[in-house]
Every structure is written in C-alpha cells, then in structure tokens.
Amino acid sequence: MTNSIGELSDADVILLTGSNTSEQHPVIAGKILDAVRKGAKLLIFDPRIIHLTSFAHMHLRQKPGTDIVWINALMKVIIDEDLLDREFVNSRTEGFEELSRSLENYSLERAAEICGIEASDLREAARIFAMADKASIVYCMGITQHVFGTRNVLALANLALLTGNVGRLSTGVNPLRGQNNVQGACDVGALPNVLTGYQKVDDDVARGNFESAYGKKLPSKPGLTLIEIMNACLEGKIKFLYIMGENPMITEPDLKHVEEALSAVDFLVVQDIFLTETARLAHVVLPGSCWAEKDGTFTNTERRVQRIRKAIDPPGDARLDWQIICDIAKAFGSDYFEYSSAEEIFDEIAKLTPSYSGMSYQRLSTQGLQWPCPSVDHPGTVYLHETGFARGKGLFSVVEYDPESQKLEEHYPFVLMTGRVGFQYHSGTMSRRSRALAREVPEAYVEISPQDAARLGISDRDKVKVVSPNGELTVRAFVTERVRPGEIFIPFHFSEAPANILINSRELDPQSKITSMKFCPARIEKA
Amino acid sequence: MSDKNLDFSYTTVPTICPYCGTGCGMLLEVIGGKISGVLPMKGHPVSDGCLCLKGWTAHEFVSSPDRLARALVGKDGDFKEVGYTEAVALVADAMRETVENHGPDSCAFVASARCTNEENYLMSKLARFAVGTNNIDHCARL
Amino acid sequence: MSIREKARQLFAEGVDGVLAFKRTDGVCIPHLFTKTEVEEICKDVPADQRYPVAGIVRRIFLSGLAGKIGVVARGCDERALIELGKQGQIDFDLLSIIGVACSEEQARYCECSKPYPSRIDVGSRFEGISVSEKVRAVESMEGDERLAYWLAQFASCLKCMGCRNICPVCYCVECSLEDENLVRRGSVPPDWPVFHLLRAVDMASRCIDCGLCEESCPSGIPLRTLYKKATEIVKELFDYEPGADMTQRSPLGTIGDQSELPGGAFEA
Ligand code: SF4
Ligand code: SF4
Ligand code: SF4
Numbered sequence: 001m002t003n004s005i006g007e008l009s010d011a012d013v014i015l016l017t018g019s020n021t022s023e024q025h026p027v028i029a030g031k032i033l034d035a036v037r038k039g040a041k042l043l044i045f046d047p048r049i050i051h052l053t054s055f056a057h058m059h060l061r062q063k064p065g066t067d068i069v070w071i072n073a074l075m076k077v078i079i080d081e082d083l084l085d086r087e088f089v090n091s092r093t094e095g096f097e098e099l100s101r102s103l104e105n106y107s108l109e110r111a112a113e114i115c116g117i118e119a120s121d122l123r124e125a126a127r128i129f130a131m132a133d134k135a136s137i138v139y140c141m142g143i144t145q146h147v148f149g150t151r152n153v154l155a156l157a158n159l160a161l162l163t164g165n166v167g168r169l170s171t172g173v174n175p176l177r178g179q180n181n182v183q184g185a186c187d188v189g190a191l192p193n194v195l196t197g198y199q200k201v202d203d204d205v206a207r208g209n210f211e212s213a214y215g216k217k218l219p220s221k222p223g224l225t226l227i228e229i230m231n232a233c234l235e236g237k238i239k240f241l242y243i244m245g246e247n248p249m250i251t252e253p254d255l256k257h258v259e260e261a262l263s264a265v266d267f268l269v270v271q272d273i274f275l276t277e278t279a280r281l282a283h284v285v286l287p288g289s290c291w292a293e294k295d296g297t298f299t300n301t302e303r304r305v306q307r308i309r310k311a312i313d314p315p316g317d318a319r320l321d322w323q324i325i326c327d328i329a330k331a332f333g334s335d336y337f338e339y340s341s342a343e344e345i346f347d348e349i350a351k352l353t354p355s356y357s358g359m360s361y362q363r364l365s366t367q368g369l370q371w372p373c374p375s376v377d378h379p380g381t382v383y384l385h386e387t388g389f390a391r392g393k394g395l396f397s398v399v400e401y402d403p404e405s406q407k408l409e410e411h412y413p414f415v416l417m418t419g420r421v422g423f424q425y426h427s428g429t430m431s432r433r434s435r436a437l438a439r440e441v442p443e444a445y446v447e448i449s450p451q452d453a454a455r456l457g458i459s460d461r462d463k464v465k466v467v468s469p470n471g472e473l474t475v476r477a478f479v480t481e482r483v484r485p486g487e488i489f490i491p492f493h494f495s496e497a498p499a500n501i502l503i504n505s506r507e508l509d510p511q512s513k514i515t516s517m518k519f520c521p522a523r524i525e526k527a
Numbered sequence: 528m529s530d531k532n533l534d535f536s537y538t539t540v541p542t543i544c545p546y547c548g549t550g551c552g553m554l555l556e557v558i559g560g561k562i563s564g565v566l567p568m569k570g571h572p573v574s575d576g577c578l579c580l581k582g583w584t585a586h587e588f589v590s591s592p593d594r595l596a597r598a599l600v601g602k603d604g605d606f607k608e609v610g611y612t613e614a615v616a617l618v619a620d621a622m623r624e625t626v627e628n629h630g631p632d633s634c635a636f637v638a639s640a641r642c643t644n645e646e647n648y649l650m651s652k653l654a655r656f657a658v659g660t661n662n663i664d665h666c667a668r669l
Numbered sequence: 670m671s672i673r674e675k676a677r678q679l680f681a682e683g684v685d686g687v688l689a690f691k692r693t694d695g696v697c698i699p700h701l702f703t704k705t706e707v708e709e710i711c712k713d714v715p716a717d718q719r720y721p722v723a724g725i726v727r728r729i730f731l732s733g734l735a736g737k738i739g740v741v742a743r744g745c746d747e748r749a750l751i752e753l754g755k756q757g758q759i760d761f762d763l764l765s766i767i768g769v770a771c772s773e774e775q776a777r778y779c780e781c782s783k784p785y786p787s788r789i790d791v792g793s794r795f796e797g798i799s800v801s802e803k804v805r806a807v808e809s810m811e812g813d814e815r816l817a818y819w820l821a822q823f824a825s826c827l828k829c830m831g832c833r834n835i836c837p838v839c840y841c842v843e844c845s846l847e848d849e850n851l852v853r854r855g856s857v858p859p860d861w862p863v864f865h866l867l868r869a870v871d872m873a874s875r876c877i878d879c880g881l882c883e884e885s886c887p888s889g890i891p892l893r894t895l896y897k898k899a900t901e902i903v904k905e906l907f908d909y910e911p912g913a914d915m916t917q918r919s920p921l922g923t924i925g926d927q928s929e930l931p932g933g934a935f936e937a
Contacts, residue, residue, distance in 0.1 A: 005549065006572065006573065024579075025549050026579035026827040026829060026857075026887055027573070027578065027579055028549055030577060030886075030889065037889065045782060051827075051857050054824060055825065072631060081592050106651040151561075176549075177548030178548060179548060179640035180547060180641060181548075181642065181644065181647075182640040184640075184647065185639065187644065188647045189663075190650060190663055190665045192661050196648065201661050210655075210656075214656050218659070222661055223632075223660055223661030223663060224635065224662045225664050226637060226664040229662060238634070238635045238662070239625050239634065240622055240635070241636070242622075242653075244636075244642060244650055245638075245642045245646075246580060246638075246640075246665065247573075251664070266621075266625070267618075267621040269618050269621075272595065272661045274591070274593050274595060275599075275606075277597060279562060279595075281654050283601070284618050285606065286598055286611075286614055286615075286618070287597060287611075288595075290545070291542070291545040291641075292545075296644065296646065297643055297645065298643060300543075300548055300549060300551070300573065305644070306543045307542075308545075309542050310540070310547065311540040311542065311555040311562055312562055312589075315595075315596040316596025317610075318594070322643070322649050322669045324615070326649065327615045327655070328615055328618050331619030331620075332623055333617055333623070335647075336652075346644070349645070366541050366568065366571070366693075366695050431546075433585075433587065433591045434585065434588055435579065435587060436583075436584040437584055439847065440580070440852060440855045441854070451606050453603070463609075464630075508539075535685055535701075536686075536734075537688065537699075537700070537701035537703060537734070538698075541693065541696060541698060554699075556725075556728070559732060559865055563728060564720075566720060567885055568696060569884075570695070571827070575883050575889040577829070577882050579827060580827045582829075583831060584828060619682065640850075669860060
C-alpha cells in the first residue's frame with residue numbers, strides 16, 4: 001500500500017475494486033465501515049455482490065475482464081469535465097498528453113457497452129471520485145489476477161495521479177496482500193530478479209554490495225519465476241527443487257501441470273508443517289515449525305515490519321525453518337550460515353537493505369516500523385511519495401484495453417472466477433485444521449445465478465460438473481444473486497475440489513507472470 | 528509450591544496473526560506450556576484489540592495431530608521416518624551433485640509468503656550465495 | 670497500597686500466583702506472576718489496554734492448574750468473577766482479589782455505574798455514572814428510525830465472533846450462535862437480526878457491562894449500548910443485576926429447566 005490501513009477511516013471517498021474485503025481482510029473492512037459511518041462515499045466496482053456493497057454509495061458491476069475500460073472511462077470524464085488536479089499533474093507528473101490522447105477511444109457510450117456499467121453511473125462515479133479531497137483506491141486480487149493484471153494496476157495508478165490522490169494522508173493506491181507475509185517475502189528478495197529491498201540482480205552496484213558482504217560473486221542473470229520453474233521442471237531443466245512452506249499443488253493454476261512438473265524433478269525437497277499435497281510428492285520432507293514456535297518478522301500490506309515471538313517449542317524433531325536452511329547450507333559446504341538467533345539474521349537484512357536499515361528488533365517492539373526506514377532515528381514512513389517518486393515525477397502509462405481478454409470460447413459460455421472465502425485461507429492447510437473455520441465453510445461450491453440455475457435445471461445444493469478447456473470438477477451448486485447470469489465463482493481452498501485445476505497457466509501477464517484466475521471460460525453440467 | 532510447580536503458569540506472548548496481510552496484533556495465551564487461545568492485542572497500530580474469525584482461531588492448527596514431527600524420506604507417498612541429520616545430509620548431497628553435474632541453474636528454490644522475512648532471506652541466500660542461482664520465487668502471485 | 674505490595678502480601682498468605690499485567694515492548698499483557706516475579710508486576714492497570722481477566726481465571730482453573738490465585742480486578746472484573754462464581758465456573762475459595770478503582774475518566778468513557786470493586790486496594794473511588802447517555806440517545810429515536818439504526822449496525826457485522834470470544838461471562842460449550850438451526854453458517858454478515866438478538870437475550874441476565882465486546886468489534890457496532898439496555902430491562906422487570914452479589918439468582922435461569930445451564934458446562 002502507498003498509504004496505511006488506519007488512514008482509510010478518514011478518507012472522503014474509497015474506491016474499492018476486486019476485493020471482498022469483509023471476507024478476506026475483515027479488520028480492514030472495519031476501517032472502511034468506519035469511514036462510511038463518518039460520511040465517506042464508498043464506490044465499489046465488482047461483478048459480484050459482496051458484503052460491503054450494501055454500504056456502498058454506488059455498486060458498479062463491470063463485466064469480468066473489462067477493468068481497463070471503466071478506469072479509462074472515469075479518467076476521460078475527469079479530463080473532459082476539467083475535474084483533474086491540474087497543479088499536481090503539472091508539477092508532479094509526466095506523460096499527461098499521451099494519456100489524454102489515449103483516452104479518446106473511451107467515450108462513455110463505448111465504455112458502457114463494453115464494461116456493462118451505465119454511462120450515467122460511470123459519469124457520476126467519476127465526479128464523486130474527482131471531487132473528493134481525499135480519495136483512496138483499494139484493490140485486491142480481482143484486479144491483479146488477470147493476464148492483464150499489471151496493466152489494471154497501472155490504470156488505477158493513473159487515476160490516482162490524475163486526481164492528485166497520492167502522497168497525502170488517506171489517499172493512494174492500496175493493494176491488500178492476501179497472505180501474511182507476501183510483502184516481506186518480496187522485500188527480502190524471495191524473487192528471481194531482485195535482491196533485498198528490490199535491488200536488481202543485474203544492477204552491478206547493488207549486487208556488488210552483497211558480493212562484498214558475502215565475499216563471493218553472485219549470479220547476475222535474473223532467474224525463473226514459479227510458473228517458469230514448473231515449466232522448466234517438465235522440460236528437464238530443473239533437477240533439484242526445494243519448496244519451503246508452500247503448497248503449489250492447491251494454490252497454483254493448472255494443477256495437472258504442477259503435478260507433472262513436481263513428479264518430473266530428480267530431487268524434490270519439501271519443508272512444511274503438514275504432509276501437504278505437495279509434500280506427498282517429495283523425496284525428502286523436512287519438518288518445519290509454525291509461527292507460534294518462532295521469533296522473526298512479518299511485513300504487512302502497509303509495509304509495517306512486525307515481530308512475531310516464540311510461544312512454544314515445535315513438535316518432535318521439527319526445527320525452526322531458518323535453522324533447517326542453515327543446516328543444509330553448512331552440510332553443502334557453505335560458509336556464512338552461522339546464526340544464533342533470528343535477530344542476527346534480521347540485522348544482516350537491515351545492513352543490506354536501504355529501506356530496512358534503520359530497523360532493529362528493539363525498535364520494532366510491538367508497534368513495528370513501516371519502510372522505508374533508512375536510519376536509526378527515522379520514524380518509518382506512513383505514506384509514500386509525499387515529496388516525489390523514486391524516478392522523480394510520476395509517469396502516466398498508456399493502458400489500452402484488449403478485447404481479446406474478454407473472449408469466451410465456444411462451448412464454454414460462462415466466465416469462471418476463482419477466489420477465497422472468508423473463513424478459509426489459501427490452500428486450507430492451516431485453516432481447514434481449525435474446527436471453528438471448518439464448521440463455517442466445510443466444502444467447496446460454485447456460485448451460480450438463479451436465472452442460469454433455472455435455465456439449466458439446477459437447484460441449490462445439487463451436484464454439478466464445472467468444465468473448462470483445462471479440466472473439470474464436481475461441486476455443489478450454490479444458487480445466489482451474488483453472481484450475475486453468465487458468471488460463476490468457486491473458492492479454491494479445497495483439495496478434494498481444487499478449483500485451480502480449471503485454470504490454464506500458459507497465458508501469463510507479461511510483467512507479473514500472473515495467470516488469469518478471475519476470467520476462465522467454463523460450462524456447467526448436471527452431475 | 529508455586530516455584531516448583533512448573534506447570535502452574537499462564538502467560539501471553541505478543542505476536543502477529545499468521546493469516547492475512549493485514550497483520551493484526553495478537554497475544555497467544557500459554558497455559559502450563561501449551562497454547563490455549565488467542566487474545567487481540569490492545570494498542571496495536573493496525574488492529575487495536577480487534578481480530579477476525581481466522582485470527583481468533585489461529586492457534587487451533589498448531590497442536591493438530593497431523594503436524595509433521597519427523598523427517599521423511601520416500602517417493603510416491605510411501606515414506607519412512609529418518610533422523611533429522613540424515614535428512615539434511617541427503618538434501619545437501621543431492622544439491623551438491625546437481626550443481627556439479629548440471630550447474631547451479633538446474634536448482635530452484637521456492638520460498639514462502641507464510642514464512643518470516645528472516646527465513647525467506649536465508650532461502651534467497653542459499654540459492655544465490657551457496658548454490659549460485661537466481662531461481663528463487665514464492666507464491667506471491669496468489 | 671500498590672498492586673505490588675498487595676501481591677507480596679498475598680504471596681505471604683500462600684497464594685501461588687497473581688494474575689496481573691506485565692509491561693513489555695510498549696504493551697501491557699496479562700501474566701500469572703509467581704512469587705519471584707513480583708517486581709515485574711505492572712504498577713497500574715492500564716486504562717486503554719483492558720483484558721478479560723475473569724475469563725482468564727476461568728480458563729486457568731479449567732486447564733486443571735491447581736493453586737490459589739490472586740487477581741487484579743476492577744469493578745467490572747469483579748462483577749464478572751461473581752457471575753462466574755454463581756454459575757459454578759470458578760471456585761471463589763481459591764481466589765483473592767486485588768481491588769482496583771477506575772479513574773473518573775475511565776468511568777465516563779465506560780458510562781460505568783460502579784467503577785470500583787467491593788473492596789478497594791488501589792486507587793480512589795469515583796461514584797460512577799447512573800444514566801447512560803448512549804442508551805438515552807438511541808432511546809430518543811423514533812421506533813422506525815431506531816429499528817433502521819440497529820438493523821444497519823447488525824448488517825455490518827463481520828462475524829469475527831470477537832464479542833463472544835472476549836466476553837468474560839460467555840462460556841457455554843454449545844453456543845447458540847453456532848447452532849445451524851438458528852444462524853446459517855458461512856455467511857457474512859451472519860443472519861441478522863437473529864444473530865445479535867440471540868446474543869443480546871443471552872446477555873440480558875449475564876452481562877456485567879465491561880464493554881470488552883464493543884472494543885473488540887471490528888465493525889464498531891455499539892454492542893455495549895445494546896446490552897446496557899437489555900440488562901436495564903431485566904433490572905426493571907426482575908430487579909436483578911448480573912454480577913452484583915453471589916446470592917441473587919438469574920431470573921432467566923429459572924423460567925424452565927430448558928433455560929437452566931447444564932451442570933459443568935465447561936468448554937472442551
Ligand atoms: S485477524 Fe483476520 S484480518 Fe487480522 S491479520 Fe488475521 S486474518 Fe487478517
Ligand atoms: S459488556 Fe460485552 S463483553 Fe462485557 S460482559 Fe457484557 S456482553 Fe460480555
Ligand atoms: S464483534 Fe462485532 S463484527 Fe464481530 S461478531 Fe460481534 S458484532 Fe459481529
């Protein structure tokens with residue numbers, strides 16, 4: 001997030017899209033409700049009805065896959081009606097002319113036709129957003145999990161820049177991270193192209209710092225992303241694969257492909273706290289520890305680095321995950337893996353990472369610190385871009401809608417969206433072992449509109465087969481107004497009905513390498 | 528009396544919820560050395576005394592009987608338990624052989640958005656520094 | 670007297686542990702102190718960081734730990750302990766209370782009618798607030814407006830169960846909020862108003878007005894106001910006040926045997 005969670009309560013307008021916040025980030029939903037009670041206007045762009053839509057000033061239901069169209073249409077209204085923040089655009093941004101020209105094609109009429117939102121509603125939403133003093137954009141996977149996810153995000157950033165909603169309290173472009181430490185894993189370099197703090201592996205200066213700290217040359221060619229790793233396993237190029245604490249056999253798209261890939265490697269190591277679907281395929285399974293058993297830090301979605309603390313010992317022969325890595329490194333013959341505590345590792349991260357360099361366990365305390373925190377007397381950064389952007393001026397990107405992205409295939413008339421439900425989490429490895437959570441939502445289902453259900457002769461709780469070009473799945477039908485005719489939704493947490501089997505992983509977003517989990521052609525048959 | 532009765536203890540340990548990216552503050556309740564529950568952390572900058580249902584029940588999976596307590600070696604779900612040191616040696620040997628015979632880029636590492644920063648950092652250090660490959664990623668895209 | 674002095678005195682009298690607060694890393698956390706740890710006991714009871722100490726005492730006893738416990742208790746905490754004692758959930762013979770009176774500021778924030786325990790060891794007594802402005806404000810709404818107000822509040826519920834989980838006097842093994850016949854599972858918001866009315870009815874004869882439920886509600890629903898009104902009604906009809914003393918019997922517990930709490934209703 002460019003801004004902080006608490007600031008949401010004081011926004012005048014919140015534009016929420018692709019996030020079922022009440023179910024995925026309930027405590028953040030609480031801040032949004034707080035803002036609404038204080039008079040903020042909530043604009044929700046979402047194909048589905050969600051809990052927060054009953055508190056929204058407007059609920060605008062775009063057709064899946066058409067986000068760029070409505071975002072561009074809002075900007076066109078804002079420019080045409082001269083509602084933009086001229087001063088901000090002139091002094092803090094670049095590329096406005098190009099943006100403005102590129103929006104010519106996004107007349108309200110054309111936009112309305114493509115995205116399915118009334119032209120008058122688009123106009124009203126644009127005015128409300130532009131006229132707010134403090135408008136905050138909040139989004140989640142509904143925006144990013146598309147082959148064009150990166151472009152969706154750029155379009156939202158354009159909207160914030162155009163209206164000067166950046167670099168001030170209660171504004172900004174705010175992605176909500178799904179998992180507890182996605183932000184941190186990225187921050188500390190668990191990515192193929194960057195070292196800690198997003199320092200590029202092919203940047204000689206940045207890499208040089210690490211090389212002198214480690215006393216060894218590091219590879220400068222960016223590595224493979226997870227989906228590319230899976231492909232390389234199948235091609236026989238990856239022979240040794242070490243997976244820590246992830247269960248791609250549930251969470252990755254195109255599960256058949258993942259299983260083939262994992263089975264193809266010569267040596268698969270899985271380190272986890274349960275014998276997951278992925279661990280079952282391993283040659284060696286190492287017993288790791290869970291969060292209650294260790295010291296360390298997580299970084300939340302608002303960049304707050306926070307300490308977790310050990311409460312109990314791990315069971316049996318299970319070890320702290322960082323100790324396992326060190327033991328393997330040492331057995332492999334590598335130096336520089338001698339640590340006596342998680343704190344020592346953190347100090348090394350702080351030394352090598354400019355945005356973390358002012359942090360220490362003592363300073364993090366129980367309140368945490370938000371990066372960037374470049375020095376020991378720096379209080380941390382509540383919101384980004386107050387005075388400028390990393391590159392100086394904010395650059396508008398021209399983002400065009402590609403009609404291909406909304407195309408369905410013959411025999412697959414439905415748009416399938418996959419996602420989460422509130423009472424389960426990710427692959428279900430943890431949450432399905434919780435009695436209270438399992439009680440709430442014990443099994444997978446497919447949401448289908450009453451109209452489609454009637455047409456296909458399907459009743460609530462009937463077993464149905466969902467078929468995509470990639471695979472098929474049998475689940476119970478949940479007939480609900482939450483989805484519109486032509487659209488269906490399946491949660492992905494359930495290993496006996498893994499929705500991701502339906503998703504293809506061959507078409508990826510060129511930048512983020514994300515595949516489309518929110519737009520998959522499908523059909524439904526009675527089982 | 529009390530000082531000898533080691534199990535006569537109740538304490539709370541400040542920590543962060545392991546589920547979503549909100550990062551709510553919580554206290555783990557530990558009675559007699561066992562986790563018995565969760566309390567929301569008052570005065571936390573994000574959640575100040577609130578949690579969602581997932582947070583409130585975050586302790587429930589910790590003591591699940593399914594927890595892995597031994598290293599396993601095997602294939603196709605047919606596993607046998609081995610000592611920890613033996614398992615570590617097996618992994619290190621396989622890694623060394625792969626690097627020697629096929630080069631560092633024939634190895635790949637998948638870190639975790641559920642593990643700590645420290646652990647993810649070390650995984651990256653293992654890949655880049657020990658093995659010499661940038662083939663490291665995690666499931667962030669989900 | 671200070672909390673530490675009183676704790677020392679209790680240890681001298683043979684108490685095995687004292688449940689109080691520990692200041693660590695900028696927060697105050699509940700902790701059961703042993704004799705040797707007495708110097709680490711937080712000198713005050715932090716106003717903005719309140720925890721359900723009575724509920725914790727219940728859980729400590731429930732876990733089978735054997736020993737005598739001293740506990741730092743404000744007015745509401747003592748009321749909760751009394752209520753739990755009445756329901757057979759805790760054994761008063763094993764309990765010694767370190768009574769702490771709340772400040773005027775705290776009492777006003779809580780609109781608490783009795784912001785002190787029966788015996789005050791620490792702090793000085795502020796008489797308390799007899800009329801809740803928040804309750805009066807809701808009462809002053811017209812019927813339709815009031816209904817709409819509560820329905821909108823209930824509709825914002827995120828089903829975190831925090832109101833129940835943090836409540837010091839909620840302990841039923843079989844919670845009606847989890848009964849599939851009453852509240853459908855898996856939906857956010859939970860069926861309303863039934864979810865909230867079920868809880869309000871349950872609390873009408875039990876709520877000791879600590880306000881912890883409202884403080885832990887991520888949706889900011891004014892639960893305390895609701896339960897204050899519910900207990901007010903019970904007081905008017907039956908002259909009964911939960912947690913006031915050990916002898917009064919709950920009027921709602923005597924309506925029929927269905928309403929009697931099952932004996933030994935301990936959580937698993
Ligand atoms: S308590 Fe709920 S909202 Fe808070 S971090 Fe945990 S899962 Fe997220
Ligand atoms: S105020 Fe809320 S938490 Fe306290 S006793 Fe009443 S219902 Fe329970
Ligand atoms: S604490 Fe609030 S949001 Fe949570 S279940 Fe209770 S009323 Fe609903």
